[in-house]
Amino acid sequence: MKKSKKLILLALSVAVALSLVFTWPAKVSAEDIVLTLWHWETPPHRVEKLDEILAKFREETGIEVRQNPISFPELNSKILAAIAANRLPEMIWVNPPQLMILRKHNSLVPVTDIFKRIDAEVQFLNPSIELYRFDQEQLTIPVYGISWPLEYRADLYEENGLEPPVYWTDLLEAAKKLTKDLDGDGRIDIYGMMMPYSIKGNYGSQAVWGFLRTNRANVVEMENGKEKIVFNSTQTIETYKFLKELTKYTSPGSGNMDWGMGELQIRTGKVATAVYTAGFLSTLYRKGLEEMARKWKQKFIPRPKDGRIGHTAYTRGLVFTTTVISSKEREAAVKTFVRWLYKPENYAEMMMMEPVLFVPVVNGKSMMDAFFAKPLIGKFRGAMEVQIDVLNNSSVIGFVNGIKAPHAAELEGSFTLGAVLQKIVLQGWSVERAVEWGQKRYEEIIKE
Amino acid sequence: MKKNIAENESVLGWILSTPSVVWILLIIVYPVILTLWISLHQQKMVEVNPPFIGLKNYIDLLPSAKFLFELKLTVIWTFLNIVLITPVGVLLGLLLNRQFKGVGILRTWILLSWIIPIVATTLIWQWMLEPAVGIINFLLYETGITRSYVNFLGDPSISMLSIVVVNVWRWSPFMGIMTLAALQNVPKEFYDAARVDGANAWQTFWHITLPQIIPTVSVTSFILIIWLFNMFPPIWLLTEGGPIESTTTLPIAIYKEAFRLFRMGKAATYSIILLIVVSAFVAGYMMLFVKSREEVVK
Numbered sequence: 001m002k003k004s005k006k007l008i009l010l011a012l013s014v015a016v017a018l019s020l021v022f023t024w025p026a027k028v029s030a031e032d033i034v035l036t037l038w039h040w041e042t043p044p045h046r047v048e049k050l051d052e053i054l055a056k057f058r059e060e061t062g063i064e065v066r067q068n069p070i071s072f073p074e075l076n077s078k079i080l081a082a083i084a085a086n087r088l089p090e091m092i093w094v095n096p097p098q099l100m101i102l103r104k105h106n107s108l109v110p111v112t113d114i115f116k117r118i119d120a121e122v123q124f125l126n127p128s129i130e131l132y133r134f135d136q137e138q139l140t141i142p143v144y145g146i147s148w149p150l151e152y153r154a155d156l157y158e159e160n161g162l163e164p165p166v167y168w169t170d171l172l173e174a175a176k177k178l179t180k181d182l183d184g185d186g187r188i189d190i191y192g193m194m195m196p197y198s199i200k201g202n203y204g205s206q207a208v209w210g211f212l213r214t215n216r217a218n219v220v221e222m223e224n225g226k227e228k229i230v231f232n233s234t235q236t237i238e239t240y241k242f243l244k245e246l247t248k249y250t251s252p253g254s255g256n257m258d259w260g261m262g263e264l265q266i267r268t269g270k271v272a273t274a275v276y277t278a279g280f281l282s283t284l285y286r287k288g289l290e291e292m293a294r295k296w297k298q299k300f301i302p303r304p305k306d307g308r309i310g311h312t313a314y315t316r317g318l319v320f321t322t323t324v325i326s327s328k329e330r331e332a333a334v335k336t337f338v339r340w341l342y343k344p345e346n347y348a349e350m351m352m353m354e355p356v357l358f359v360p361v362v363n364g365k366s367m368m369d370a371f372f373a374k375p376l377i378g379k380f381r382g383a384m385e386v387q388i389d390v391l392n393n394s395s396v397i398g399f400v401n402g403i404k405a406p407h408a409a410e411l412e413g414s415f416t417l418g419a420v421l422q423k424i425v426l427q428g429w430s431v432e433r434a435v436e437w438g439q440k441r442y443e444e445i446i447k448e
Numbered sequence: 449m450k451k452n453i454a455e456n457e458s459v460l461g462w463i464l465s466t467p468s469v470v471w472i473l474l475i476i477v478y479p480v481i482l483t484l485w486i487s488l489h490q491q492k493m494v495e496v497n498p499p500f501i502g503l504k505n506y507i508d509l510l511p512s513a514k515f516l517f518e519l520k521l522t523v524i525w526t527f528l529n530i531v532l533i534t535p536v537g538v539l540l541g542l543l544l545n546r547q548f549k550g551v552g553i554l555r556t557w558i559l560l561s562w563i564i565p566i567v568a569t570t571l572i573w574q575w576m577l578e579p580a581v582g583i584i585n586f587l588l589y590e591t592g593i594t595r596s597y598v599n600f601l602g603d604p605s606i607s608m609l610s611i612v613v614v615n616v617w618r619w620s621p622f623m624g625i626m627t628l629a630a631l632q633n634v635p636k637e638f639y640d641a642a643r644v645d646g647a648n649a650w651q652t653f654w655h656i657t658l659p660q661i662i663p664t665v666s667v668t669s670f671i672l673i674i675w676l677f678n679m680f681p682p683i684w685l686l687t688e689g690g691p692i693e694s695t696t697t698l699p700i701a702i703y704k705e706a707f708r709l710f711r712m713g714k715a716a717t718y719s720i721i722l723l724i725v726v727s728a729f730v731a732g733y734m735m736l737f738v739k740s741r742e743e744v745v746k
Contacts, residue, residue: 256602
């Protein structure tokens with residue numbers, strides 16, 4: 001081979017090797033701080049709205065905050081990878097399970113001081129505060145909630161002489177009466193109740209959890225500082241027996257139903273009742289289906305006669321990761337952002353990322369006035385008020401009665417509640433056998 | 449002089465191949481070694497200094513009914529896919545090899561299922577297969593084929609088959625294109641000679657076309673089998689392994705162990721076992737392939 005060719009080839013291979021080295025991510029210097037916020041509100045209109053808010057913040061303060069929307073199923077894996085690589089963003093919107101992951105790895109900075117300052121002005125709702133308080137320290141600043149009341153077609157209930165259901169017996173009666181073959185072709189056209197028994201996504205498990213809580217059933221308690229699974233109980237068995245009956249009046253796709261398929265049933269008029277967020281109302285409105293949206297009303301999930309009010313609802317919290325304290329300038333910038341975000345007009349605008357779905361977790365008059373002044377919120381004020389009440393009467397697996405179960409993320413992530421109902425409905429297991437299976441599954445999870 | 453050139457060539461060869469070797473070490477060898485290391489520990493999430501437990505994860509996992517069931521599902525998934533993709537793909541290739549008006553458009557149209565991102569196509573399938581509002585049930589009912597809803601993805605007895613059908617729809621064009629490429633390399637003289645000898649269409653296909661395309665089809669099937677063993681997106685997007693774990697293949701189980709239950713040690717164990725199973729298949733195939741080639745040469 002000619003010498004010149006050898007030299008060219010040698011130079012090329014060195015260039016390739018060097019490019020690998022120099023394209024390695026560079027550290028951002030203190031002078032050009034860019035903050036990053038991770039969240040999982042990935043629908044394009046939510047991302048767009050948050051972009052507007054962040055652009056406004058930059059215009060007013062000169063500080064840049066970038067959002068990184070991550071799809072929910074990937075969130076846990078991305079957080080874990082970021083922890084391992086020591087590349088966490090400054091801020092993350094979390095649910096309690098993600099908080100437990102970050103806390104386990106000492107990746108959080110308490111936000112007690114700034115929380116107190118903001119709380120004095122906005123008056124956070126109590127449940128959202130307690131959820132994220134550990135050892136007298138506040139680990140997140142509550143951002144917004146998502147709650148799951150009972151949605152029902154008020155027009156169909158009225159037509160069929162039914163009152164909005166308060167107790168389980170009412171709901172069962174309504175589900176039966178409203179399941180109909182409207183055109184006489186031998187197929188059901190509308191189902192009285194959408195009751196998923198699915199492990200695809202967490203809809204199935206969260207719908208079940210709401211009903212369990214109305215009957216005071218639970219998954220885990222703390223005893224002498226250790227987790228104890230209390231799933232196999234009379235209350236749990238009673239609840240599943242009721243749900244088994246309810247599934248007779250649900251859509252055939254309920255065995256594989258996720259949130260998207262659930263909303264599809266609602267939007268196509270296939271169901272008369274559902275445990276679901278009211279967020280679909282704004283979607284119907286935006287698509288020119290306001291009349292359809294107005295037919296839906298919200299109320300508390302029905303309970304047994306001797307039961308309690310209980311629901312599933314999540315409060316998203318904003319955490320500061322340890323990346324925040326990498327420099328004083330970074331920490332100051334993050335605090336500036338958060339204080340700015342909780343000004344009434346900015347917070348109300350943030351709720352517009354998904355109108356009617358996002359529930360404010362604040363109680364301050366100026367905050368709520370700004371929120372309800374938004375036109376779409378004003379249109380569906382009734383739905384919002386119910387959802388706020390639901391948030392105040394809700395809980396999450398592993399966070400009941402003030403406990404903070406260390407394995408909350410795993411217990412929730414196992415989707416065992418939906419799996420138990422699946423075994424009852426699809427495999428024909430007795431309720432007792434299925435609940436016992438669920439108990440063992442949960443025990444296995446906390447054993448490790 | 450010769451010796452100098454040989455030495456220089458050798459050194460140059462090392463220098464030129466170093467970037468590729470480094471890259472392979474970084475993205476393949478290192479992760480595999482790390483996974484093996486994790487599988488020997490009781491690793492939860494990304495904790496530092498997890499306890500070393502040796503082969504306990506393997507001893508617990510291998511004989512467990514859960515694992516054996518998931519392995520069985522993986523084999524069934526792979527088998528059903530390959531026995532459907534191969535003939536459908538070959539037929540597609542044969543069809544696309546014919547000359548008729550619109551064959552260009554047909555080629556593009558058939559490839560669409562493979563080109564459009566899998567998330568988009570799978571979500572559309574999910575909607576189409578939905579029993580109460582999906583179009584497939586609507587058509588089945590309106591044409592009188594069924595008298596009630598067919599729960600394609602929510603019935604454990606047919607959910608796997610339903611996902612296989614979606615996957616066959618997606619991957620047959622790939623087999624079709626590979627077959628088409630092989631067909632277009634078959635010398636025309638063979639067909640001319642067959643025509644002269646009075647061979648009919650079936651005889652031509654059996655004695656000329658098929659032997660010519662078998663090597664390509666075999667290699668493509670081989671690659672597909674490896675991909676199918678590791679395939680995650682269509683199953684995850686359509687059922688997430690349900691209902692009642694009836695579609696939980698090994699890749700699905702790995703994901704759930706790692707990112708739902710945060711049992712990284714167990715997930716790593718699953719991964720290593722899957723690697724061994726696939727490697728065993730590859731080794732077996734290569735042995736058969738080399739043996740058959742040797743026999744042909746003899």
